[in-house]
Amino acid sequence: MSAVQSTPETREGWDGTETVSPSARARKRLSSPGASTAAIIIAVLWTLPTFGLFLSSFRPEEEIKNNGWWNWFTDPQLTLENYREVLFGSRTELSTYVINSVAITVPSVVIPVSLALLAAYAFAWMKFPFRDTLFVAVFALQIVPIQIALVPLLQIFVDVGLNGTFWPLWIAHSTFALPLAVYLLHNFMRDIPVELIEAARVDGAGHVKIFGTIMLPLIMPAIAAFCVFQFLWVWNDLLVALTFAGSTSDVAPLTARIAELVGTRGTEWHLLSAGAFVAMIIPVLVFLTLQRFFVRGLLAGSVKG
Amino acid sequence: MARSNARRSAVATGCVLGLSFFLASCGDDGGGDDSDNTDAAGDVDCSEFEQYTEEYGDLEGTEVTIYSTITPPEDEPHIESYVPFEECTGVDVVYEHSDEFEAQLQVRINGGNPPDIAYVPQPGLLETIVQDTGAPVPAPEGVEENVDEFFSEDWKEYGTIDGTFYAAPLGSNVKSFVWYSPTTFEANGYEVPETWDDLIALSDQIVDDGGVPWCQGIASGDATGWPATDFIEDILLRTAGPEVYDQWYQHEIPFNDPQVVDAVDQAGEILKNPDYVNGGFGDVSSIATTDVNQAGLPILEEQCYLHRAASFYAPNWPEDAEIAEDGDVYAFYLPAIEEEFGDPVLGAGEFTVAFDDRPEVQAFQEYVSSAEWANDKAELGGWVSANTGVELDNYQDPISRLSAELLQDDDAVFRFDASDLMPGDVGAGSFWTGMVDWITGAETEEVLTQIEETWPEE
Structure with missing residues (x-):
């Protein structure tokens, strides 16, 4: 250098x-x-x-x-x-809400990441008609603010009869996450040197093989990064949860409970600092588990020589 | 590649670890909620509930969903009070609450997913919902009969929109209170004032004794300013009377009418009097930055002596402070100013609005408008109803009893909190911010004119 x-x-x-x-x-x-x-x-x-x-x-x-x-x-x-x-002061134990939060968050991370990986691979390395137009269209969806989609989405969920379950939350969070996930992962996949892909093709690998054995390991840092951001976003979300899940203890996440810690007239606000630290534990753990994957070099050693 | 695979599986573990968490915990979560319902009131006498099954048929196995602004821990007595109804009729009452009630209720109505019954705390919101969405169902006959029997005309009127009766009152609170410390009063030889002149004389006496009589605070997050609107409304009700008050919130007279200006100036004689405020906190402008829940606490330290606040200020006192007529803290009625208007009482409350006419929903709505339920609920404490069928002895704490006495008093003239009746832009907007400007130094007329200009076009 x-x-x-x-x-x-x-x-x-x-x-x-x-x-x-x-x-x-x-x-x-x-x-x-x-x-x-x-x-x-x-x-x-x-x-x-x-x-x-x-x-x-x-x-x-x-x-x-x-x-x-x-x-x-x-x-x-x-x-x-x-x-x-x-932790124990309310009629419903806090652990119920923690479990709800986990139940909401994990699929809301796994679903969009899985779908976006497949879509991003197709956009990056497969040739099909209108590919670029479609890609721009997907990315343009980013511009749609969540807020204007809430009521129409709720109407759909109520019509289909999904209301009161976790499904509206999983679907909504996945929908809102997909455009950015596709765009981000696509860009990472494009950065993989074409020689690698060509070498694999020469060796007789098909798309599935290339995706599984070359793409996935190489863009692991990007996947980890997106997992963390999506996890934090869904974990800290209150708006989508309130709209689609309401506040019954069956489906309400931790944020809904924390928001209500202060009581009807705000007399219990001294609990907020403790509530904040309780809510923080799991995201911090997830962050610490995943952070070492995306600080490493993206392509360290992959095309040496 | 081995390292990459290890990395990949670790990421997968990170992502999926939680999933197994969730799957494992699903099993033991299932039955948690129902068990809470059975541990109370095992010896319920079901005979008084037969009227509901007679009127509405067999309700066994049905469900009624409630949506409310009353959040934990205050929701517990509510949920507990429904147990007899649930056990005797077989209806499952699902209680749901939200801090974002006002916004979420409208989202849910628009989304086609309204609750069966909502406890709406503002008649203004009820009117908006009825006129904009048409979703609420008029109250059934049984509810209307209960309300005619147990509530005053004023209360029924607040639940009536365009001539149709929709919503029965549920809980209530009284805002026309001044909190004080009976022990301090006794030690200093002060007496609870019976008239407005006495109140001012007492304030002057405290000033002469070297104290600061009043402490107030209007800071309340994004609702900062509301406590001052209550103060103004209380005074207007006393100087100009209930009729002018009604015209004012209905905008039949302008917001900055001279009578309103006079009332605000009279409130200013206390709130903006540097000799009178703000004990324990600082000068006049500190009212704007003092948290509403903290504002009365200097009374215990004898840094101030009088604090005008609603009956629901009670939970703010420390647990070791005794709330009683001869205890550490108590409240007296904010005295009338003009005798011709009687004893005005400013208050607020919730109303039960139904969004479905299934028999179990109507049965429940009738149940919570009855005197039987209100008596049961009163016994659980910390709650007041304007329901005249409640025995005063059933109220567990002195403040609830005092509030109920005022609400049931035939001479009292009850008026609902005007800012809850005005359009949201004013009642939950410019009126609040205007009060902050006023406290921090703006002139009365200037502020009221500014608020008047924000009143939405008809």
Whole structure:
């Protein structure tokens, strides 16, 4: 890399013999004590509200309502009461809603990703009439806002008799996710070097074989990334859930419950910080499980030589 | 390739792990809901429910869905109060609630999926739904008979749209209260004021003693400003009378009518008087930023002495504060100003609107408009009805009893919260924001004129 660089930066190296690439220079600058201090300050400022929320979630009701979390340092009082109230305080156990959320989210991630993978492969590597027009049409669907589709979709679901089940949510979330999923995965698939595909064809592989043994492993980072985004989107969704699932404990997700923690007249708002952390656990776990797949290099070593 | 395969299977595990979670848990989730219904009231006397089966036929195995703004934990007494009806008639009452009720109800009606019965907290919303969608079903005869017998004309009128009676009142609350601390009052020799002049004299006395008499707060998220609208409505009802009040919310007189300006100015004598407010929080403008649920708490610290708020302020007091006539906190009726208008009471409540005329729906609607149900419900506490068939002794806490006394008082003139009766653009929009401007320094006439200009065209 550095050998072929001939940018002005390289010529202005520290001394005549050593050439420094821009990335190395940047690394050097960013690891200077001043930059490190700035980074630490930014990180602290960034984390502080979350930390405050976390501390708040353990403070007694009266303390939360009367003063800010920083008062904890002068008057340390901790309690698990908020968590107890959030987890076991209502007629319906919170676990019911957690299970509902999982039941809503998992198929709402698996369905669009599976469909989008197949569609993206076809758009990227198969030739058929009106391919580009169709692709633009699919991508254009992105522009349709969810909000204008809610009531017509609800009418359809009620007519078909799916209402009150998980199906409307799975279908709605999948529908809304597909355009972006197809577009994103298509672009990743297009980036796979054509030599690989041709080599596979020469070896006698058909579309199914190419898709299964070449495409899937290579675009795993993209799949993981999309899984995470779609998971977080569906997990945190309240609007679609309220419209299609309502708030009965049969199908309502965790967000619907968290939104109601404050009570009819907002008197229980001290529970919100604890509720937020309970709702956060599973997405954080999913994120940590999947994140190592999409930080790795996309095509590391696939076409060497 | 082996590494890639390992990666792939790990991703698949990540994606699918949850699925097995969900499949595994499906099994033990099934029967969870029904068991809750059977543990209460095993000794129900079913004879009083025979009238429903006689009138509406065998209802065994049917279901009625309820949609309401009353969310946990306040919904529990409601669900519990339906148990006798469920056990005796065999109807399964499914209670559903939402914080987004106003928006979601209209979405569900438009989507063809309305609940059987909705508890609508604003007559204005009821009117909109009836006129825009025509979805509500007029109340059956049994409901109307109950309402004629147990509720005042005023209440029935709020459930009537264009001459058709749709909705029976359910719960109610009273907003014309001033919270105070009986123990502090006794220690300082203050007396509960009986007239408006007494109230002002008491405020002055507290100022002379070096205290700040009032504490108020109108911050309430995206509904900031509403507590001040109640304050204004209470005063208008007292200075100009119920007839002007009715003309005002129906827009027969402009929003900025001189009588309204006078009322707002009179409210300003308290709310914008730097000597009177805002005990425990700061100056006048701190009213705009003080959370409505926190606003009365300085009373306990003796940082303020008077807090005008509704009966439903009660749950905000800490659990160890005793709410009683001789306890730590209690409330008195906000006194009348002009004697000719009697004792005006400002309040609000929910109405039961049916969207289906199946027999079980009508039977349930009749049941919750009856005195029997209201008495049972009152015994569960923390709830008030304008139903005159409720024995006052059945109310469990002093504030509920006090509220019910006012609602049942023949001399009291009840009026519904006007901002709930006005078009949403004003009653849940410019009136709220206008009050924030007013508290933070804008002139009365200027603010009222601005609100008047936002009133939708006929």
